[in-house]
Amino acid sequence: MHKEQESKETSFLRSALTIDNPFITTDEFLDWFKSKNQTCLSEVCKISLSELEGWCFSDYPHQLVHRSGKFFSVGGVRVKTTFGPVPEWDQPIITQPEVGILGIITKVVGGVSYFLMQAKMEPGNINSMQLSPTVQATRSNYTCVHKGKLPPYLEYFKNRGKAKILVDQIQSEQGARFFQKVNRNMVVEVENDIQISDNFCWLTLGQIKQLLLKDNIVNMDSRSVLSCIPFVNMDLHQSSGVSFFLESIHIQNLARRITGFSKSLLGSMAKEAACYTLDEILGWYAEMRSKYYLAVEHISLDKMRGWIQTDCNIRQETGQYFSVIGVKVKVRGREVDQWSQPLLETPGHGLVGFLTQKINGVLHFLTCAKLCPGTIGVVEIGPTVTCSHVKERADGTTPQPFLHLFLNVSSENLRYSSIQSEEGGRFYHEQNQYMVIEISPDSKIDLKENYIWMTLWQIMELTKHRYFNIEARNLISCLNFL
């Protein structure tokens, strides 16, 4: 490995293992975050789609668009697929062809990376502000379509030479809601001090992972960027070497404190411990891609079967799926002070979960091939379970595989659980329960062909090359090594 890369990955890992931040303790952060949320003067109210300012329905195809032609649009798609229990359906989908930037500035102090995070309000957030990346900007944002201010710190991502690029990857968003949408996920490093604006603060990765134990603090875009962060690839054949490894990167005092599931996670980052090779996993992916069929045809919103479009909103007849609604927003501390926009609203909570198990002593994650109408390249890899209607999918005629293991998990097997929000710029109060559970090495489970076990190192390696969907990446970002 290149020396430089090794040092970058080591300071990321040290940061993930550090919760004592001399600049701001986690308790101080929580106070600061609470006061930010209290003083954030924002007001979001639902309005009819016909009242949306600057938005209109285009004639043909019939879509909800912004008059500037920028931002995003909502159109209809007719989906046909051989994947899953439903062979054909219509649905609205968001199209946003521009590639935005989700970027975090870091700075190394004492061998530890600090991350510049922002308390940011989004109209769909359940709690007004959440912790977002340093920069979270669509191209329309930073080319000033709405004639507001430029997002602060944007120049560190746009101008070569202002910062060292550590992570720079194209990653997808929800294929069930967006048509082939991607963002550029970036982490850059500055050497000199930079001025910290209001609403920004420096946190260690360990602190952010502490905050991910709580509900609805770290937003979806932050989780997406954090999931791209590389850690040192350990050349260990067994997790028993973890302590030795940590000592070698001078985290002796931590080496003793890391036990249980955290130790399993670190062991799962070893390069050569997996039950399948990466080539075998690529072969499985190729088989999934060739086995299942997906055809997506763009249609007019008013041609969607099973959907009702009124002046007020666009909703599914059964009321179980999501709706397209309008909101009007008034706020201080954003680029512009007021605007209105469409959002998608989904009833109830969803669940996103990884089932894990030790195989040959090494922790593996059960991943699953998924086809969604907006997925680039048809197939992405997701976590063991992704479902939006937990109750029906657990009891219905086509129960979601493995869901019952999550719903009936004992505290002894529960490794992680929290409620996290999806992107508040597009989704209204959309929340998922994020869970990781571990079953004992002796448990036998039946796997359908669209499931495969991978180590954490393999997931991180394939994440670089755009195999993993946002649900899987978001859940991976929540894993805590402490």
Add this chain to the structure above:
Amino acid sequence: MHKEQESKETSFLRSALTIDNPFITTDEFLDWFKSKNQTCLSEVCKISLSELEGWCFSDYPHQLVHRSGKFFSVGGVRVKTTFGPVPEWDQPIITQPEVGILGIITKVVGGVSYFLMQAKMEPGNINSMQLSPTVQATRSNYTCVHKGKLPPYLEYFKNRGKAKILVDQIQSEQGARFFQKVNRNMVVEVENDIQISDNFCWLTLGQIKQLLLKDNIVNMDSRSVLSCIPFVNMDLHQSSGVSFFLESIHIQNLARRITGFSKSLLGSMAKEAACYTLDEILGWYAEMRSKYYLAVEHISLDKMRGWIQTDCNIRQETGQYFSVIGVKVKVRGREVDQWSQPLLETPGHGLVGFLTQKINGVLHFLTCAKLCPGTIGVVEIGPTVTCSHVKERADGTTPQPFLHLFLNVSSENLRYSSIQSEEGGRFYHEQNQYMVIEISPDSKIDLKENYIWMTLWQIMELTKHRYFNIEARNLISCLNFL
């Protein structure tokens, strides 16, 4: 590396370095191939699109489709992009959502892999038969839509346990002609003897590469599969270690014979010799993806601006671009004896070329980000030059960068040149000149931002993950280590 993988990669490399085949010499192969071509009783004649049997124009959208709904269809697209000199155009495009199999059976004899290749006729081939993979089958083929025979050897790719899977990757085809088409590229290995049907023979990779020095023998699908074959990742910092490495895998007698460009190629497969890291290349890819815009709208064939549709064919007004034509085929030795189908016909030869240069003593290839209407994920990486109208693009108002270096190359800088055909199942007599040239390490060249240098190891590594377009992969498959 896993032991098993190392042995697989070593026998591939030995095969690439072996031209003495005890089963059939290259001269004997050429005689056999010639006689096959002479005895292949096939007749291909152009007919009007309206005379195509089993094909018709659908009403809305207006497309050329097979009555079964299978095989492929030809529709129109309207393309808008910020990439390249033309911001907007209409064109026909082939849609074929099914994923086919391109697969080669191998067998190791004396530590060397032998490849089971097939002399196969395709209607668009300039010379009737070319050398194809063992199996080259669309899903319609092997699910028997045309009620013919099943392709021989298919079971080695479909049934687990019949053979060991060595390569299994999803790879794309021409994004300028196909809408998001991919195939499964496979190499499998058998242990036991298998019966060799008529039209099949075992060749070493070294022999296939000898045949790639000649024009129009090895077909596009074979080249695509061959480009996915992994070779041993050498942990060498300099190409001077190549001889030592070859001796360590028991190819002593070859180690001395490999000199010049072949030695440079082997040196370019070393893991840590590149001027950019893989992470830096992913960052460049992310920048390309976010910088350029591409929107593709499906439209009816009769709505395409600048195109003329008659009973006979669909052609562009200027006559410079490709046309959609019909052919009627009579043949023996295929699944069915006669059929008719549409093909695309392009006037003149194109050129596909890699510019190479030694940087810090290691050979690098100049690669180029490309956007085509049918490209999955919008951006793929191509060779230095890809162009279909060599004359105009060399002299025109927007000359193709670097094209003049290929057209005016001295024999001293020419490393590879041949004429190769594109897929004869879809293209009528379509040929490209494939070239690799090397400029001296002192030559200074100006690079626009959509170009980046990579080593051969990096190209092979990224090829696994679907970054490289078929033109680049095809040219890589032609590289000869002898």
